[in-house]
């Protein structure tokens with residue numbers, strides 16, 4: 001690779017004869033030569049001129065050439081400049097090693113043939129050019145990687161926002177339908193039952209029997225609607241908070257499955273932000289469903305710790321356990337993946353510990369916003 005403009009070489013030597021001779025040879029070979037007679041002058045010109053190469057004498061009147069080289073290499077402004085130590089008197093292996101240790105890129109001992117000097121300078125310039133081309137390519141690559149990373153994290157953030165929004169909408173819908181079922185349909189059926197009881201007067205036993213059957217059907221319908229409504233979203237979660245809603249769920253779960261759930265929790269448990277209460281409730285619900293469907297255990301423990309900064313939720317059973325990694329990697333089950341997603345959407349963590357024969361422990365940590373930064377969950381509040 002040839003220089004489009006002639007390479008600029010800074011020549012630092014206190015001997016005017018050497019300075020003249022070398023400068024003459026270099027300009028004869030087509031290089032632009034900048035001359036300095038002392039170490040400090042050399043340092044100043046290196047900073048202001050940024051030459052392609054510095055030819056540096058070892059013995060200088062003010063600052064020793066090796067020290068000049070060390071300072072050039074230590075300063076970010078000049079550390080990338082190519083330095084070739086050039087000396088007639090200091091040619092010992094030790095002195096050469098000292099120069100290279102100070103960061104010099106090469107060492108030329110004089111006397112040296114003019115042709116060899118030029119050939120060596122050309123070789124150094126080729127290395128210097130290859131190095132700077134490599135640096136440009138590396139910078140370009142790093143820039144592209146940074147751009148792609150930024151694009152990816154933007155896309156990720158957009159996806160997370162969308163998933164969070166989906167969970168919010170789903171929960172809002174559930175709350176709405178649960179409310180409609182419970183309040184509107186429930187009240188209408190209560191009204192219907194009252195009207196029937198007041199207006200219909202059966203005149204014979206057969207009619208009385210049908211009438212009683214109709215009332216039983218209405219009761220049954222009311223009960224089904226009530227159950228459907230709480231399955232969709234228990235109103236205690238909005239009205240009373242996480243702990244009462246979970247306690248209620250454990251009682252119902254115990255009746256349905258025969259599994260006793262023990263709750264252990266920190267003594268004080270204030271209301272938490274609605275999205276956190278909802279996520280914790282849904283995760284425990286899902287984990288307990290798994291205990292009932294897969295573990296074979298007859299007992300489960302649920303633990304809740306609410307600190308200043310995080311809520312930690314654990315669900316543990318001592319049932320048959322399973323290969324945790326395999327289950328997490330499998331794409332066909334949504335329960336575990338859903339728990340993890342709920343936790344991560346709120347900036348939290350989900351950990352699963354299980355192996356065949358040793359039961360299952362699920363731990364979820366959800367960060368809590370600082371007090372004053374959130375409104376406590378209220379009835380009907382958005383998730």
Ligand SMILES: Nc1ncnc2c1ncn2[C@@H]1O[C@H](COP(=O)(O)OP(=O)(O)OP(=O)(O)O)[C@@H](O)[C@H]1O
Pocket residue numbers: 290291293294295317319320321322327332333334335336337360
């Ligand atoms: N507490 C548990 N004890 C034993 N095995 C479990 C437990 N929890 C999960 N598993 C195993 O991990 C698998 C994945 O659970 P996951 O909840 O993701 O899916 P699922 O319960 O099979 O289906 P769904 O998507 O309806 O929840 C289960 O099929 C079961 O083999």
Ligand SMILES: [Mg+2]
Pocket residue numbers: 286289290334335336
């Ligand atoms: Mg499941």
